[in-house]
Amino acid sequence: MQQPAILNELRRMSARVGNNILLVQGAGGNSSIKHGDVLWVKASGTWLADAEAKDIFVPISLSGARMALAAGNERMPLAPRHGETALRASIEASLHALLPHPVVLHVHSVNTIAWSVRSDATDDLAARLHGLSWRRLDYRHPGLPLAHAVSQISAQGDVDVLVLGNHGLVVGAESCETAEALVKDVEQRLALQPRDGAVGHQGRVHHLCVGTDYREPQHPLCHSLATDPQNLAIATAGSLYPDHVVFLGSALPTLAQGESLANTRRAEVEGLPPPVAVLVPGRGAVIRKDASPGAEAMLTCLALVASRLPLNAAIRYLSSHDEQALLNWDAERYRQQMTSDRGSDRPVHNEAGG
Known part of the structure; x- marks a missing residue:
């Protein structure tokens, strides 16, 4: 069946948003548009940045999805007469199906996340988002638990902006243009300047990587996770949001003074995977040579x-229960595999999304 013209609008908008690392990192984030009884939603593990170059949207039966979700079933039925596809609908397809807006855009905005991981920011958020139809949710496991929580909020009245605790931002709108404009408005309201001193520079870790399975990350900002004391404390205290856990693990490990990165191979002997990234306090960050593009993007996002x-922020980390639920989730393992299969030909973007 021929694809609707409005899908091209979704592709263009998604590609623009996906190329801004302040909004989307790697395979994170998703977008959708409703056309009759069809929900066109981003496929799991694909990158919004590829929306114009690749076929990344899956046609879901909207009525079928809502019936399935009402019965507690997270499997999204494909729309009839659209052919088969090997792609799976986004992990958050249930959220897109339950929201009433024609267009839904979910991003992992670093500004929104920086607000959403704080337990002391309620009043500031309310002041900055005054005048918008918005709500804040505490952390919910992605997928059905999050979708049900959002559905309950939507039933209480119109909500166009959702700040998801330890997760990101969701907006709903009448069109792709208004959804993108709403994200831009929220971004301007929630914009935060990096702390003085917490800026990236070339690390002093190159010689530590020689003869090991590690290398320096592409983006120099990643080194600030080890060279800035506050960043180091945050990165080693726990996980902040789902993609942090899925691609980097929980708290990032550090390399003790005099220790060699080659020692991380002992983890493999003990049956444990070696850490994806390691911080060398005062010197910089390193990442595994075989790390996926998604993991590289998440290290930059964390910085x-x-x-x-x-x-003085009161930071709320994900619990060990939250982390295990994410790591043992089949949907996330599938997304990781899709991200790994994508290859490493895409450069890491700068803060401006270039």
């Missing part, structure tokens, strides 16, 4: 978020 948290 972007951490540098925007005030020194």
Whole structure:
């Protein structure tokens, strides 16, 4: 069946948003548009940045999805007469199906995340978002638990902006243009400047990587996770949001003075995976040579978020239960595999999304 013209609008908008690392990192984030009884939603593991170059949207039966969700079933039925596809609908397809807006855009905005991981920011958020139809949710496991929580909020009245605790931002709108404009408005309201000193520079870790499975990350900002004391404290204290856990693990490990990165191979002998990234306090960050593009993007995202948290911020980390639920989730394992299969030909973007 021929695809609707409005899908091209979704592709263009998604590609623009996906190329801004302040909004989307790697395979994170998703977008959708409703056309009759069809919900066109981003496929799991694909990158919004590829929306114009690749076929990344899956046609879901909107009525079928809502019936399935009402019965507690997270499997999204494909729309009839659209052919088969090997792609799975986004992990958050249930959220897109339950929201009433024609267009739904979910981003992992570093500014929103920096606000959403704080337990002391309620009044500031209310002041900055005054005049918008918005709500804040505490952390919910992605997928059905999050979708049900959002559905309950939507039933109480119109809500166009959702700040998801330890997760990101969701907006709903009448069109792709208004959804993108709403995200831009929220971004301007929630914009945070990185702390003085929490800026990236070339690390002093190159010689530590020689003969090991590690290398320096592409983006120099990643080194600030080790060279800025506040960033180091945040990155080693726990996990902040789902993609942090899925691609980097929980609290990032550090390399003790005099220790060699080659020692991380002992983890493999003990049956444990070696850490994806390691911080060398005062010197910089390193990442595994075989790390996926998604993991590289998440390390950059963590630096972007951490540098925007005030020194006195009351930070709320994900619990060990939350982390295990994410790591043992089949949907996330599938997304990781899709991200790994994508290859490493895409450069890491700068803060401006270039």
